[in-house]
Amino acid sequence: MNTSINPSINHSSQIVTLTLNPAIDQSLMVPGFRVGEVNRVAREQSDPGGKGVNVSCFLADLGYTSAASGFIGIDNSQIFEQLFAEKAIADDFVRLPGKTRVNIKIIDAERHRITDVNFPGPIATSRDLQLLNHKLKSLLFDHDWFVLSGSLPEGVPGDYYADLIQCLKQAGKKVMLDTSGTALREGLAAKPDVIKPNINELEQLLGTTLQTPEMVLAAAHALIQDGIEEVVVSMGKQGAIFANRDGHVWAVPPAVAVKSTVGAGDAMVAGYIAARIQQLDLEQRARLATATAMGALTALGPRLPAADVIQTYTQQVSIKTVD
Ligand SMILES: Nc1ncnc2c1ncn2[C@@H]1O[C@H](COP(=O)(O)OP(=O)(O)O)[C@@H](O)[C@H]1O
Numbered sequence: 001m002n003t004s005i006n007p008s009i010n011h012s013s014q015i016v017t018l019t020l021n022p023a024i025d026q027s028l029m030v031p032g033f034r035v036g037e038v039n040r041v042a043r044e045q046s047d048p049g050g051k052g053v054n055v056s057c058f059l060a061d062l063g064y065t066s067a068a069s070g071f072i073g074i075d076n077s078q079i080f081e082q083l084f085a086e087k088a089i090a091d092d093f094v095r096l097p098g099k100t101r102v103n104i105k106i107i108d109a110e111r112h113r114i115t116d117v118n119f120p121g122p123i124a125t126s127r128d129l130q131l132l133n134h135k136l137k138s139l140l141f142d143h144d145w146f147v148l149s150g151s152l153p154e155g156v157p158g159d160y161y162a163d164l165i166q167c168l169k170q171a172g173k174k175v176m177l178d179t180s181g182t183a184l185r186e187g188l189a190a191k192p193d194v195i196k197p198n199i200n201e202l203e204q205l206l207g208t209t210l211q212t213p214e215m216v217l218a219a220a221h222a223l224i225q226d227g228i229e230e231v232v233v234s235m236g237k238q239g240a241i242f243a244n245r246d247g248h249v250w251a252v253p254p255a256v257a258v259k260s261t262v263g264a265g266d267a268m269v270a271g272y273i274a275a276r277i278q279q280l281d282l283e284q285r286a287r288l289a290t291a292t293a294m295g296a297l298t299a300l301g302p303r304l305p306a307a308d309v310i311q312t313y314t315q316q317v318s319i320k321t322v323d
């Protein structure tokens with residue numbers, strides 16, 4: 001097992017990210033945002049995003065190429081195509097008629113609060129799903145890791161991830177699942193290798209609140225007992241618990257000057273995958289995943305600071321255990 005972290009090695013693509021419901025994230029800077037009142041936008045920025053797209057972008061900034069697949073709307077695909085070209089991400093998206101959704105992120109820097117308004121996205125037909133399955137089949141040959149991220153658009157059955165995970169595992173692939181609600185509940189039945197719910201998603205899954213790190217760790221262990229190899233539960237500024245059959249670590253970031261928390265979880269997934277490909281041990285995985293998430297917090301949109309900054313962050317992460 002490798003124990004030294006190198007966030008900036010150049011790696012040829014072993015990774016596929018899947019985003020069935022990408023989004024253009026429109027960030028609105030509204031100091032002192034108030035619900036039910038007239039608010040004024042001080043500044044705005046639009047970034048192509050969605051969970052798997054963000055993972056591919058962060059991987060690119062860490063020096064890892066990836067193939068990105070899923071559905072994008074043909075009417076506003078250009079912003080994605082430009083991003084993929086800039087970051088050398090292989091574009092394996094199936095085009096849908098219409099537009100990719102625009103998700104609104106209201107950033108209130110005064111009160112350090114972000115409000116997400118996520119749209120449902122365009123409808124996929126069974127023909128679109130067939131085209132996607134064909135694409136994914138062709139990606140099986142030379143990719144080892146499949147990262148399945150985000151919500152399912154209308155038209156995609158709730159057990160889509162479960163079926164896909166089953167096929168990928170039969171083909172000997174490693175699968176990381178980062179989703180919520182029904183897609184997570186049903187996806188778990190097929191035993192993805194790794195999951196990264198945030199604490200709210202895990203609470204929703206279990207139908208209970210997890211008030212202490214001990215409760216979070218117990219929930220992670222129950223999932224491991226059920227056949228998930230590794231469980232990463234992210235808890236915002238409280239850090240994240242990384243657990244597997246052999247143990248756990250609780251990685252806590254130092255205080256960070258946050259520009260936006262949108263995409264922090266996706267960055268954590270990207271850093272985690274990079275660490276798995278480098279065959280780092282659990283503590284080093286937690287360090288690199290957390291450092292990458294910290295990097296994402298310092299910018300708007302899916303971009304990281306330079307590799308030496310991420311390297312420095314890995315040393316600043318506190319590693320604890322839950323008593
Ligand atoms: N406000 C914050 N301050 C410091 N680190 C943060 C903050 N928000 C998120 N992070 C880091 O990013 C990781 C993922 O964030 P989280 O909000 O839990 O995920 P998600 O974006 O999936 O909801 C956290 O585990 C933590 O390391």
Ligand SMILES: O=P(O)(O)OC[C@H]1O[C@](O)(COP(=O)(O)O)[C@@H](O)[C@@H]1O
Pocket residue numbers: 021023025049050051052054103118149150151152180261262263264265266267
């Ligand atoms: O597919 P969902 O669950 O609607 O999430 C989409 C949103 O998630 C994001 O990928 C951000 O995710 P995280 O903050 O969890 O990392 C946004 O880019 C996008 O608007």
